[in-house]
Amino acid sequence: MQRRLVIVGGDAAGMSAAAQARRSSKPETLEIVAFERGTHTSYAACGLPYLVGGFVTAADKLVARSPEEHRARGIDVRTRHEVIAIDPGASTVTVRDLDGGVERSERWDALLIATGAEGVMPRWPGVDAAGVFQLRTLDHAAMVEARIAAGARRGVVVGAGYIGIEVAEGLLARGLSVTVVERLDAPMGTVLDADMSGAIAESMRAAGVDLRLGVSVEGFEADGGEVCAVRTGAGTIPADLVIVGLGVRPNVAVARTAGIRIGDAGGIVVDERLRTSLPNVWAAGDCVESRHRISGASVVVALGTHANKQGRAAGTVIAGGEASFPGVLGTAITRFRDLEIARTGLGEREAAAAGFAAYATLTEASSRAHYFPGAQSMRIKLVAERGSGRLLGAQIVGGAGSGKRIDVLATALWNRMTVQEIGEMDLSYAPPFSPVWDPVLLAAGRAAASR
Ligand SMILES: Cc1cc2nc3c(=O)[nH]c(=O)nc-3n(C[C@H](O)[C@H](O)[C@H](O)COP(=O)(O)OP(=O)(O)OC[C@H]3O[C@@H](n4cnc5c(N)ncnc54)[C@H](O)[C@@H]3O)c2cc1C
Numbered sequence: 325m326q327r328r329l330v331i332v333g334g335d336a337a338g339m340s341a342a343a344q345a346r347r348s349s350k351p352e353t354l355e356i357v358a359f360e361r362g363t364h365t366s367y368a369a370c371g372l373p374y375l376v377g378g379f380v381t382a383a384d385k386l387v388a389r390s391p392e393e394h395r396a397r398g399i400d401v402r403t404r405h406e407v408i409a410i411d412p413g414a415s416t417v418t419v420r421d422l423d424g425g426v427e428r429s430e431r432w433d434a435l436l437i438a439t440g441a442e443g444v445m446p447r448w449p450g451v452d453a454a455g456v457f458q459l460r461t462l463d464h465a466a467m468v469e470a471r472i473a474a475g476a477r478r479g480v481v482v483g484a485g486y487i488g489i490e491v492a493e494g495l496l497a498r499g500l501s502v503t504v505v506e507r508l509d510a511p512m513g514t515v516l517d518a519d520m521s522g523a524i525a526e527s528m529r530a531a532g533v534d535l536r537l538g539v540s541v542e543g544f545e546a547d548g549g550e551v552c553a554v555r556t557g558a559g560t561i562p563a564d565l566v567i568v569g570l571g572v573r574p575n576v577a578v579a580r581t582a583g584i585r586i587g588d589a590g591g592i593v594v595d596e597r598l599r600t601s602l603p604n605v606w607a608a609g610d611c612v613e614s615r616h617r618i619s620g621a622s623v624v625v626a627l628g629t630h631a632n633k634q635g636r637a638a639g640t641v642i643a644g645g646e647a648s649f650p651g652v653l654g655t656a657i658t659r660f661r662d663l664e665i666a667r668t669g670l671g672e673r674e675a676a677a678a679g680f681a682a683y684a685t686l687t688e689a690s691s692r693a694h695y696f697p698g699a700q701s702m703r704i705k706l707v708a709e710r711g712s713g714r715l716l717g718a719q720i721v722g723g724a725g726s727g728k729r730i731d732v733l734a735t736a737l738w739n740r741m742t743v744q745e746i747g748e749m750d751l752s753y754a755p756p757f758s759p760v761w762d763p764v765l766l767a768a769g770r771a772a773a774s775r
Pocket of ligand 1: 332406408629
């Protein structure tokens with residue numbers, strides 16, 4: 325008998341699940357239908373700041389698989405179709421065709437909710453002025469592009485988190501003057517400890533960004549409907565183009581219509597096999613809460629890495645296989661021009677809040693042997709448990725070659741290693757790649773000595 329899998333949301337989590345379910349089961353046994361309200365499927369939102377910045381030269385390079393390609397692989401994708409309600413009793417969804425305006429009921433045997441997240445966008449006065457954007461989809465990127473092509477010269481970025489600093493780099497690269505307005509006292513203040521963000525602020529200012537820290541946006545001014553300034557608590561900033569990057573919250577609107585359990589962090593509650601509180605309904609990606617492997621808390625960490633893995637696991641399970649999603653560390657990396665910024669696990673404040681007797685060490689190190697051309701400095705912060713020396717988290721800020729070292733520390737963290745054990749690991753060395761004592765070993769040695 326043929327079962328019918330319906331997927332709500334056609335990007336990272338939804339289409340990973342669809343592809344995995346298709347690989348695991350024949351079309352005769354499983355029909356797969358994905359509804360996506362937007363115009364694209366399987367696109368790399370992560371590449372959007374680099375598209376805006378001109379580092380990626382064409383939007384279609386960010387599309388991994390078009391709806392036609394999915395259909396050719398046996399996945400019935402319907403773009404511009406929004407799921408507006410789920411009826412778990414009848415095992416149906418109500419779908420609105422956004423072009424035709426028609427609403428239909430579609431039956432499912434298995435349902436996957438992969439509706440992602442929505443950007444935080446306060447209802448500031450003037451927020452609807454033309455030229456005020458978020459950057460979450462290819463359509464948004466096209467609108468930003470059109471604005472630049474129409475002559476925008478003064479860009480204001482609201483928020484100095486991951487997206488804010490990536491967009492600031494991009495707008496600078498396009499020749500705009502760039503102001504970044506951030507309510508906190510440091511860039512990346514929600515993801516890095518304060519003693520790690522100084523170099524980011526320095527680097528942004530050195531590149532020409534007018535970085536305004538500790539400043540809150542109050543609204544926008546428009547001229548003939550077009551944004552012309554950003555009003556803040558510390559004065560008005562002229563603007564032709566504004567990009568708001570204030571973080572995201574899980575998009576659980578459709579899940580709520582079915583009475584699916586939503587957790588304290590605001591995401592859909594799922595177990596390790598991505599099952600929701602309703603039978604035959606799964607969820608994956610930015611819309612769900614995950615277990616933090618260090619704090620044990622249910623958290624929303626909206627990252628493409630998790631969305632793809634969760635989607636794949638959900639697809640396997642729905643097709644009758646064995647898979648699970650084992651939780652997150654929140655490992656993430658970004659850059660501002662040449663400065664690489666990475667983190668994993670808990671920061672110092674987070675570790676204390678989670679109840680650990682935590683301590684932290686800072687280590688300055690070089691990316692290569694000091695005599696080798698191109699050696700770059702980096703700062704590594706390790707957070708560990710006092711006494712046992714168990715690693716709880718790590719942050720790295722530094723020049724080329726520093727950021728991906730976070731993956732060694734994430735691996736150690738995943739495996740519950742102590743800083744003593746990390747300091748003894750057999751890591752590679754040759755002068756173009758590291759000093760004899762790799763920065764990770766140096767940092768771990770320092771943390772071990774301080775425990
Ligand atoms: C600018 C930017 C840069 C990023 N950079 C990185 C990075 O460097 N590294 C990283 O790991 N992550 C990054 N991310 C995050 C990453 O893109 C997301 O974590 C990932 O896309 C989440 O996948 P998802 O499938 O859960 O959600 P989404 O990609 O948001 O997809 C959800 C889809 O569901 C659709 N949808 C929602 N509701 C409905 C409905 N009712 N009916 C039909 N369709 C619906 C939406 O239109 C959307 O296409 C970035 C995100 C952005 C925006």
